Amino acid sequence: MLQIIEVRKNVLAKNDELAAANRALFAREGLTAVNFVSSPGAGKTTLLVKTLTDLADRYRCAVVEGDQRTANDAERIAATGAPVVQINTLSACHLDASMVARGLTALDLAGLDYLFIENVGNLVCPAGYDLGEKMKVVVMSTTEGEDKPVKYPKMFRVSAALLLTKTDLLPHLDFDADKAVDCALQVNPALAVFRVSAKTGEGFDAWYDWLAAQRG
Ligand SMILES: Nc1nc2c(ncn2[C@@H]2O[C@H](COP(=O)(O)OP(=O)(O)O)[C@@H](O)[C@H]2O)c(=O)[nH]1
Ligand SMILES: [Mg+2]
Numbered sequence: 001m002l003q004i005i006e007v008r009k010n011v012l013a014k015n016d017e018l019a020a021a022n023r024a025l026f027a028r029e030g031l032t033a034v035n036f037v038s039s040p041g042a043g044k045t046t047l048l049v050k051t052l053t054d055l056a057d058r059y060r061c062a063v064v065e066g067d068q069r070t071a072n073d074a075e076r077i078a079a080t081g082a083p084v085v086q087i088n089t090l091s092a093c094h095l096d097a098s099m100v101a102r103g104l105t106a107l108d109l110a111g112l113d114y115l116f117i118e119n120v121g122n123l124v125c126p127a128g129y130d131l132g133e134k135m136k137v138v139v140m141s142t143t144e145g146e147d148k149p150v151k152y153p154k155m156f157r158v159s160a161a162l163l164l165t166k167t168d169l170l171p172h173l174d175f176d177a178d179k180a181v182d183c184a185l186q187v188n189p190a191l192a193v194f195r196v197s198a199k200t201g202e203g204f205d206a207w208y209d210w211l212a213a214q215r216g
Pocket of ligand 2: 044118
């Protein structure tokens with residue numbers, strides 16, 4: 001007798017169930033959860049530190065950090081004063097809904113406006129895992145090559161916004177930012193696009209306006 005077990009399908013079905021429970025929890029608490037995804041080093045933590053600092057007097061925010069190892073990013077976030085929990089995924093290349101659910105038990109969600117989730121740096125696997133967030137935001141930096149959105153389209157397809165970071169480096173690079181944005185819009189014409197630099201602050205006001213409009 002030949003049996004085929006569809007492990008991936010079962011794993012994802014289970015993940016979807018747990019993500020729905022996270023989503024229901026976020027709705028009960030009245031918070032907006034945003035899942036930040038990118039390749040390693042695109043600038044997610046830097047962007048979060050700046051966002052948390054700039055919005056500290058407007059919103060109450062907490063952070064779930066995902067990395068294979070270390071608490072380095074959680075330490076950077078904690079320095080802003082925001083509550084943070086670090087999840088170490090060890091061999092896993094993405095956060096899943098059960099890991100986030102466990103992380104949430106370490107946070108007080110009452111009164112929060114936003115929960116920011118920084119996923120493991122990886123432009124492929126996190127695209128396939130719903131964590132219960134309201135939306136994914138993909139971060140891509142000017143040092144990565146313009147064609148990443150067409151090479152790794154799923155991440156850009158499942159995201160609501162693209163933050164094109166490190167625009168301060170453009171004078172030193174051959175990177176064509178317009179071409180990169182075209183590639184991203186080619187795979188997802190609905191993407192909200194923000195060109196930002198955490199170093200100069202360029203583009204952050206527009207990002208904050210968009211983030212404010214996503215509440216509820
Ligand atoms: N020039 C420049 N460097 C940046 C910017 N944002 C992040 N970086 C640098 O990029 C590197 C990786 O940033 P990090 O936030 O740790 O990326 P993550 O792995 O996506 O969380 C660090 O050395 C940051 O200082 C930016 O807007 N401009
Ligand atoms: Mg990081």
